Amino acid sequence: MSSETQKIAVSVLLSKFIIIIIELLLLQVVEAQVNYGIDIITDGEIYRDVYVFHFLRQCDGVDFKNAEHTTYRNGACHATLPVVSGRSRLSGTLQKLKLYISDR
Numbered sequence: 001m002s003s004e005t006q007k008i009a010v011s012v013l014l015s016k017f018i019i020i021i022i023e024l025l026l027l028q029v030v031e032a033q034v035n036y037g038i039d040i041i042t043d044g045e046i047y048r049d050v051y052v053f054h055f056l057r058q059c060d061g062v063d064f065k066n067a068e069h070t071t072y073r074n075g076a077c078h079a080t081l082p083v084v085s086g087r088s089r090l091s092g093t094l095q096k097l098k099l100y101i102s103d104r
Contacts, residue, residue, distance in 0.1 A: 053082070061086040062083075067083065068083055069081075
C-alpha cells in the first residue's frame with residue numbers, strides 16, 4: 001500500500017471515528033435533556049447545514065460542487081465555502097415565489 005493510499009485510509013477511518021464520537025455525544029445530550037425533564041428535546045442541529053447555504057442552493061451562479069477551503073478571522077476559523085461561478089440570480093422555488101409575490 002502506497003503512503004498516499006495509507007493517508008487516505010487513515011483519513012477515512014478518522015472521519016468515521018469522529019462521526020461515531022459525535023453521535024455518542026449527541027445521545028448523551030438528548031438523554032440528559034430527558035433526565036432533566038425538558039419538554040422539547042434537541043440534538044443541537046449539529047448536522048444542519050448553514051442557513052444561508054439553503055438560500056444559496058436556490059441561486060444560479062453559486063457552485064457547491066467546487067467549494068473551496070478557506071481560513072478567516074485571522075486563522076481562527078476554517079470552512080469549506082461555495083464559490084461564485086457566474087451571475088447570481090434566484091432560481092427554482094425562490095424564483096417562483098418572487099414571481100408570485102410580484103403578481104399580487
